[in-house]
Amino acid sequence: MPRMESLKGVEVMETMISLERALEVVLQRVKALGVEKVGLGQAYNRVIAADVQAPMDMPPFDRSPLDGYAYCAQPTDKAPLTLNIVSEIPAGTWSEREIQLGECARIFTGSPLPKGANCVVKQEDTERLGDRVRINQPVAPQANVVYQGEETKCGDIVLKVGDYLSPAAVGLLASLGVEAVEVYRRPKVGILSTGSELRDVGSPLPPGKIYNSNTYTLKGLLLEAGCEVKVAPFVEDDLGETIEALKTLEDTDLVVTTGGASVGEYDLIRDALAGVGCELLFWKVNFKPGTPVALGVKGERLYFSLSGNPAAAVVNYELLVRPALRKLMGRTSHERVFPVYMDGDFGKSGKQRRFLRARAVFRNGEIWADPSFAQGSGVLRSMRGSHLLVDVPGGHGPVQKGERLQGRWIASWEED
Incomplete structure (x- = not known):
């Protein structure tokens, strides 16, 4: 069973718990954010908040999947088959000329199939003879035709609540003429790095100091995840300064801190979380690297206190923060093991x-x-x-x- 523990006067609900228990605690406290409608160009990396139905058939007409010749094939056709070329149909045009037996239309990838035609023969299997074409390998009826609605029919649900809007998914919506879509709001996430040993990039590095990499790494991970990011300037190991820095992040949905999470005299983050009114839900999760990770909550805002060690902080993020972000953003699928x-x-x-x-x-x-x-x-x-x-x-x-x-x-x- 997880231990109950009090550290420096801060009541801790559970300590040294399993990853599975930590995730259970995290996800019990997370719910999806509000919904907004955005234009398709702003929908990348968002999560669908309402089922999307196809407003039209796709393709909207019978079309050719290749360059060649459209004609009316018969089961009895023999090679070679010579046909008269009576029209040419580039992609994006429409022909009213109906194809009769013994005729064909020059056609291109994506072009609509003309009336009377029931197949397309590949250009490579033909030989052009002026206004005629010789088909060396006749094809069967319905060969090489993508029929109207073959990919999607009007009214089909093409994306469901919780689906992730990858570039391919956004492209699918664009192909159907969808201009805007309902999505869950992007989480706004605050970052605070702590530690008297830290210096920012671009400043001199005195003996005993290191550059602050965690802020840059976590910001990149959060942006990659589709979050808005607010970065507080890093603070030294001072309780009052840490509390004030945390207060500047109270307009966010979730806060991630690094440093000050272990057991040394200068590890102040748990006291700082208590100082801004957080309830501490757990401290220490039983895995390496990154054991001294902590979780606090204030209202609906979670505060993740990650290890100050750079690689350990990323492992903490992957195992605990990212699942919380997925749920905040409305993802319904579970991460795969x-x-x-x-x-x-x-x-x-x-x-x-x-x-x-x-x-x-x-x-x-x-x-x-x-x-x-x-x-x-x-x-x-x-x-x-x-x-x-x-x-x-x-x-x-x-x-x-x-x-x-x-x-x-x-x-x-x-x-x-």
Whole structure:
């Protein structure tokens, strides 16, 4: 059972809980944001809030999928078949000329099929003879025709509530003439990095200081996820300054902090969360890297306190923050967990569950995970080029090449 604990006077609901329990706590507190209607050009990476019905057939007419000649094929046609060319139909034009037996129309990819024609023969299977064409390989009736409504019929539900608007989905709506769509509002997310050791990019770096990378990394991840981002200037390890910085983020839907989440004398974030009126729901989740992650709540706003170690902060984000964002944005699908085979060894063993960063290698229809990076919690370079988090159970022992474990994708929001 999770422990109840009080730290520095801050009441903690649960400590050192499993990832599954942490996700349960997170998702119980999250609900989808409000709905707005946006033009199609602003719909990328949004989530559908109302089913979308096709307002028309697609295609809206019988059309050719290739360049060639349209004619009325008969089951008894023999090669070679010579026809008179009576019209030419470029894409975007319409011909009223009805095709009779012994006739054909020159036609192009996307062109509407003329009246009387029931097939299209590929240009490569023909030979042009002035105003006539010789068909060396006649085709059967209905060959090479995309019929009206074959892709989508008027009234079909083409996108459902919770569907993600990828570029392909937006393109589908455009092909149907849909101008605007109802979507869930973008989450507005605040970022605060803390730590007296931090300096901003562009400033001199005195001894003992490091540049603040977490703000830049998290901002990129949040923008990639389709969020609006508000960044508070980072603060040193000062309780009052940290509380004031958190107050500047109270116009957001969710807050992410990094640093100050561990057990040292200068780890102040839990006290700061209490100082702005948060209830602390949990502290410490039983996995590495990033064990000292915490979650607070004030009203409907969640406050995620992530590890200050750069790679650990990204793992915290992937495992806990991103699922919350998906639900805030109205996603109805669950993130996928799938089997992977190890493409290299990992020599460490430990009592805690561990998530290894790895490249995905596709081999014989299977996903292999290459963990040949430094795996330390502060090694941000290990996240660059990583596609997977590989789940190594607690007490597992060293990981062997060829071993089968469970993995999940990093960063990109895969489509349903």
